[in-house]
Amino acid sequence: MVTAPEDWSERSRAIAAALARVAMGDRAAFATLYQQTSAHLLGVVLRIQKDRAQAEDVLQEVYVNIWRAAQGFDAGRSQPLTWLTSIARNRAIDSLRRRQSEPHTVSTSMGSDSEDDEHDMLEELASPDAGPLELLGQAADARALRDCIGALSGEQQQSLALAFYQGLSHAEVADQLRQPLGTVKSWVRRALQSLKTCLERATTG
Numbered sequence: 750m751v752t753a754p755e756d757w758s759e760r761s762r763a764i765a766a767a768l769a770r771v772a773m774g775d776r777a778a779f780a781t782l783y784q785q786t787s788a789h790l791l792g793v794v795l796r797i798q799k800d801r802a803q804a805e806d807v808l809q810e811v812y813v814n815i816w817r818a819a820q821g822f823d824a825g826r827s828q829p830l831t832w833l834t835s836i837a838r839n840r841a842i843d844s845l846r847r848r849q850s851e852p853h854t855v856s857t858s859m860g861s862d863s864e865d866d867e868h869d870m871l872e873e874l875a876s877p878d879a880g881p882l883e884l885l886g887q888a889a890d891a892r893a894l895r896d897c898i899g900a901l902s903g904e905q906q907q908s909l910a911l912a913f914y915q916g917l918s919h920a921e922v923a924d925q926l927r928q929p930l931g932t933v934k935s936w937v938r939r940a941l942q943s944l945k946t947c948l949e950r951a952t953t954g
Contacts, residue, residue, distance in 0.1 A: 757828065760785075764829040765822075772819040779816060787812075789830065790837040797841035806934055807844045809941070810918050811837045847920065897947035905940035908933055 757765070764785055770778030790811055794804045814836055822832050898906060904926075911922045923933040 761828050761830065764833075765824055768815075768819050768822050768829055771816065772822070779812075782815070783812060786830065786833055790833060793834050793837040794841045797838065798844050803844060804841075806919065806938070807840050808837075809912070809937065810844075811840045813912055813918065814840060897944055900947060901940050901943055902936075905936050905943070908936040909940050909944075912937055 764782065767778045767782040767785065771782055787808065791804060791808050794807045794811070795801070798804045798807055815833065818836070822829060827835075898909075901909070907926065908922055911917045911925055912919065917925065919934050919937065920930060922937070923930040926933060
């Protein structure tokens with residue numbers, strides 16, 4: 750691992766240190782990295798992918814990519830936030846390209862009453878409150894985490910396992926499960942929201 754240059758800010762040093770721990774498989778460091786950088790990276794994605802719901806999906810993929818690629822960060826070549834921003838920008842551009850090649854058969858805006866819950870959920874995920882990955886790092890009781898995961902549906906558990914533990918993109922998860930991409934994204938999104946709610950109760954109760 751390359752030592753951070755002397756002229757780096759404290760924030761850059763902290764992010765680089767978190768990345769180094771993530772490269773060793775440290776999930777608590779991953780939650781810390783998410784807390785330190787998610788607002789900035791969401792802003793990067795939103796400048797390219799204007800749709801808020803799609804941007805949230807892209808942000809999930811960005812952090813899956815970071816988890817897989819953290820060992821490739823080289824402090825001698827770039828600052829950590831520059832490296833992370835490059836990943837976010839590339840993912841956002843890829844998302845736009847995928848959207849252009851997909852048939853637009855489902856609206857992401859709130860329309861009928863049946864879509865109200867999903868709309869509210871997306872707004873909640875975009876809030877400044879602690880996100881599911883942050884709460885994951887805050888959950889001191891591993892049993893509580895297992896209970897929260899166990900409360901998810903089988904489809905949600907499987908899609909989360911493929912996305913966050915095997916590092917697959919949404920498209921790769923959809924291919925693996927032989928399900929439509931939109932369905933898989935919905936499973937992952939709803940699973941993260943359910944985990945967030947459950948872990949909030951575990952960390953505050």
